[in-house]
Amino acid sequence: MVNGILEYLWLVPALPLLGVVLNGAIALFAERPLLLKEAGSHHETPAYRKLVAFIAPAVVGAAFIVALLCVLSLASRPADGRTFVQILFPWIQAGSLLVPAALQLDPLSSVMALVVTGVGFLIHVYSVGYMSHERAFARYFVCLNLFMFAMLTLVLANNYLLMFVGWEGVGLCSYLLIGFWYEKQSASDAGKKAFVANRIGDFGVLLAMFLVFWTFGSLSYTEVFAKVPLLRESGVLTTGLATAITLLLFLGATGKSAQIPLYVWLPDAMEGPTPVSALIHAATMVTAGVYMVARSSALFLLAPDTMMVVAVIGAVTAIFSATIGICQTDIKRVLAYSTVSQLGYMFLACGVGAFTAAIFHLMTHAFFKALLFLGSGSVIHALSGEQDMRKMGGLKKYVPITFATMFAATLAIAGIPGLSGFFSKDEILWQAFSSSHGSPVLWVIAALAAGITAFYMFRLVFLTFFGKSRMDPGVEKHAHESPWSMTAPLVILAVLSVAGGWVGIPAVLGGSNLFEHWLAPVFHPVAAAGAHGAAVAGAAEGAVHHPAALEIGLMALSVAIALCGIGLAYFLYRVRTGKPAEIASRWPTLYDVVYHKYYIDEFYEWAVIRRVVTFSDGLWQMFDALFIDGIVNGAADLVRAAAGRIRRLQGGVVGGYAFSLLAGAVLLVGYILYRSVVQ
Amino acid sequence: MIAPSAYLLLSAILFGIGVVGVVARKNILIILMSVELMLNGVNVAFVAAGSYLGDPAGGVFAFMVMTVAAAEAAVGLALLIALYRLKETIDITELKVLKW
Numbered sequence: 001m002v003n004g005i006l007e008y009l010w011l012v013p014a015l016p017l018l019g020v021v022l023n024g025a026i027a028l029f030a031e032r033p034l035l036l037k038e039a040g041s042h043h044e045t046p047a048y049r050k051l052v053a054f055i056a057p058a059v060v061g062a063a064f065i066v067a068l069l070c071v072l073s074l075a076s077r078p079a080d081g082r083t084f085v086q087i088l089f090p091w092i093q094a095g096s097l098l099v100p101a102a103l104q105l106d107p108l109s110s111v112m113a114l115v116v117t118g119v120g121f122l123i124h125v126y127s128v129g130y131m132s133h134e135r136a137f138a139r140y141f142v143c144l145n146l147f148m149f150a151m152l153t154l155v156l157a158n159n160y161l162l163m164f165v166g167w168e169g170v171g172l173c174s175y176l177l178i179g180f181w182y183e184k185q186s187a188s189d190a191g192k193k194a195f196v197a198n199r200i201g202d203f204g205v206l207l208a209m210f211l212v213f214w215t216f217g218s219l220s221y222t223e224v225f226a227k228v229p230l231l232r233e234s235g236v237l238t239t240g241l242a243t244a245i246t247l248l249l250f251l252g253a254t255g256k257s258a259q260i261p262l263y264v265w266l267p268d269a270m271e272g273p274t275p276v277s278a279l280i281h282a283a284t285m286v287t288a289g290v291y292m293v294a295r296s297s298a299l300f301l302l303a304p305d306t307m308m309v310v311a312v313i314g315a316v317t318a319i320f321s322a323t324i325g326i327c328q329t330d331i332k333r334v335l336a337y338s339t340v341s342q343l344g345y346m347f348l349a350c351g352v353g354a355f356t357a358a359i360f361h362l363m364t365h366a367f368f369k370a371l372l373f374l375g376s377g378s379v380i381h382a383l384s385g386e387q388d389m390r391k392m393g394g395l396k397k398y399v400p401i402t403f404a405t406m407f408a409a410t411l412a413i414a415g416i417p418g419l420s421g422f423f424s425k426d427e428i429l430w431q432a433f434s435s436s437h438g439s440p441v442l443w444v445i446a447a448l449a450a451g452i453t454a455f456y457m458f459r460l461v462f463l464t465f466f467g468k469s470r471m472d473p474g475v476e477k478h479a480h481e482s483p484w485s486m487t488a489p490l491v492i493l494a495v496l497s498v499a500g501g502w503v504g505i506p507a508v509l510g511g512s513n514l515f516e517h518w519l520a521p522v523f524h525p526v527a528a529a530g531a532h533g534a535a536v537a538g539a540a541e542g543a544v545h546h547p548a549a550l551e552i553g554l555m556a557l558s559v560a561i562a563l564c565g566i567g568l569a570y571f572l573y574r575v576r577t578g579k580p581a582e583i584a585s586r587w588p589t590l591y592d593v594v595y596h597k598y599y600i601d602e603f604y605e606w607a608v609i610r611r612v613v614t615f616s617d618g619l620w621q622m623f624d625a626l627f628i629d630g631i632v633n634g635a636a637d638l639v640r641a642a643a644g645r646i647r648r649l650q651g652g653v654v655g656g657y658a659f660s661l662l663a664g665a666v667l668l669v670g671y672i673l674y675r676s677v678v679q
Numbered sequence: 680m681i682a683p684s685a686y687l688l689l690s691a692i693l694f695g696i697g698v699v700g701v702v703a704r705k706n707i708l709i710i711l712m713s714v715e716l717m718l719n720g721v722n723v724a725f726v727a728a729g730s731y732l733g734d735p736a737g738g739v740f741a742f743m744v745m746t747v748a749a750a751e752a753a754v755g756l757a758l759l760i761a762l763y764r765l766k767e768t769i770d771i772t773e774l775k776v777l778k779w
Binding site: 650651652653654655658659662 | 698703772775776
């Protein structure tokens with residue numbers, strides 16, 4: 001037992017799986033018969049619900065503790081020895097393809113595992129309160145536990161194939177949970193949309209895996225990344241090949257992490273229960289694409305073209321979806337577009353080679369965005385299901401804890417100095433400006449997006465919590481703060497949203513940037529391998545090329561932009577509350593276009609979905625109905641036509657049969673005689 | 680001493696009469712009798728060949744054929760009676776249901 005606690009790494013994904021089995025049994029044998037029986041008579045709380053409410057958070061909490069102990073054990077090792085691989089069992093053995101089911105704990109996956117289990121545990125606790133009125137209580141937690149298992153498989157996998165299993169698993173759980181209220185047409189449609197959009201990305205990941213195996217002869221991270229410099233030198237791994245692999249991987253990332261062009265499913269995914277939006281569609285699953293890109297950083301750094309594509313798509317997504325967020329009235333949709341926008345930041349960071357900054361923002365975003373979603377869930381809970389911000393207002397005094405925590409998260413996402421979002425976002429902005437892959441244009445876009453982010457987030461807070469109440473009177477009477485099982489996670493996440501960034505205070509502000517040092521063994525040895533990598537490694541140090549004053553100045557500028565956004569929101573939604581409607585009526589076309597999300601869904605409907613349907617229709621009519629059916633029916637017709645004549649021989653008259661028998665015998669004997677005579 | 684070819688000629692004639700009877704007649708009873716003729720024509724050939732070659736196997740074969748023929752006649756007549764009860768006819772040309 002040299003590895004101590006690390007030998008128990010397998011428990012991290014296994015514990016949620018245990019939860020799936022136990023809760024699954026309860027859902028199947030205790031809950032389902034009850035649900036099928038009939039709808040009205042569930043006034044008493046069945047005992048199994050208490051059991052589920054204990055098991056589901058407990059297994060995730062236990063997984064968090066195991067993960068934490070493993071990471072602490074890993075941290076006690078020297079910096080260059082912090083990669084632990086645990087081979088569980090040989091999984092696939094086919095010719096030269098050897099894929100073991102193996103887990104890998106290194107600084108990168110430990111950050112992910114801690115975020116996933118930690119935030120996941122809080123959201124499980126929250127869900128117990130939020131879903132307490134839900135009839136399919138056990139089914140919900142089965143899906144949630146299954147999600148945790150899949151997500152932990154994804155982040156802890158040691159090879160691309162096992163990661164892909166988790167990748168598909170989280171996609172499945174996302175589908176199941178978006179469509180959790182499947183009796184609602186829009187919910188089941190949204191689930192399908194998410195699944196299909198993800199499938200489009202998945203085919204990119206599959207092709208990328210084929211290429212990786214073809215090039216490296218292996219799918220395991222350790223082997224692939226170790227071979228990169230060697231194959232680079234021998235000329236097998238050309239820049240073109242690296243570009244192809246990374247672009248295909250990035251296609252998968254755009255699907256999973258909701259980037260242009262495949263982002264359209266995420267806003268619709270808000271049909272799911274709010275804790276699901278927080279866990280899957282804000283904190284964890286949607287960041288899987290960022291994780292995969294960061295994990296494959298050694299390959300991405302060899303493909304400057306891909307890096308540029310990633311950076312540009314990230315920056316454009318960041319500002320594009322932020323503008324959509326301005327006009328949305330559904331509280332969860334504002335947060336959904338905000339998530340798309342923040343994921344854009346993470347890809348921007350990846351694209352400029354600042355993988356550490358991307359993972360840093362991933363972590364802080366998981367804290368404050370999960371908090372924002374849970375807070376909005378608490379608001380929705382308080383208002384008996386109301387999601388329209390036009391029917392909120394003045395909620396501050398009804399839900400004080402929710403308000404305070406959400407306000408902290410809003411400050412964090414807006415980039416107010418000292419809070420977590422400030423450090424991570426500013427790190428990205430600085431890298432976008434200073435890195436060798438970056439450019440001032442990217443900085444301008446990202447800084448503008450940060451201003452818009454501050455604007456729409458404060459718009460949300462002002463519309464929801466401040467001003468006069470616009471609630472329906474019946475709803476207002478019942479407005480109440482949520483139970484402790486919901487507010488406690490809010491408070492913990494609020495603390496993390498405030499303090500979570502302190503692990504990554506940059507050197508220029510007198511910090512030691514522990515986070516960067518922690519991740520350095522993952523990103524920098526590979527970065528040092530190639531010529532590009534060396535530049536990135538240098539850029540990551542930041543102040544090497546640029547004076548500290550420039551960094552401080554840009555930081556101040558981006559804070560000023562954010563403050564402008566906040567000020568504008570204050571002016572429009574607190575001081576001159578009639579102004580927004582006035583602006584909307586001044587430029588009706590512009591407002592309409594933004595309000596309808598730039599008609600992107602309609603455009604896809606027309607440009608892609610309609611085409612595919614027409615094409616499939618054509619295939620059905622031409623190929624299926626004419627060609628395939630033609631062959632089958634033609635064969636039958638041919639046999640029938642040929643048989644039509646021959647079967648006349650079978651006349652049913654015994655004399656006829658006897659005669660042909662005789663004729664046959666005569667012919668046969670005649671032939672034999674002939675042969676013997678001739679010989 | 681009668682030449683062996685004479686026995687074979689008799690055998691062929693008997694067989695030929697039987698064949699014509701089977702092919703040309705409509706009455707099933709006659710057809711069955713014609714089958715018996717064919718079998719006995721073959722029997723003549725067996726016995727003659729056995730005697731000519733000094734081999735008792737020819738006679739043994741003839742007895743075998745007679746046994747089978749007896750069984751065949753019994754089964755055939757039973758079928759015939761069942762058929763008559765069902766269709767009230769023993770005309771083979773009337774019985775042509777089993778066709779295309």
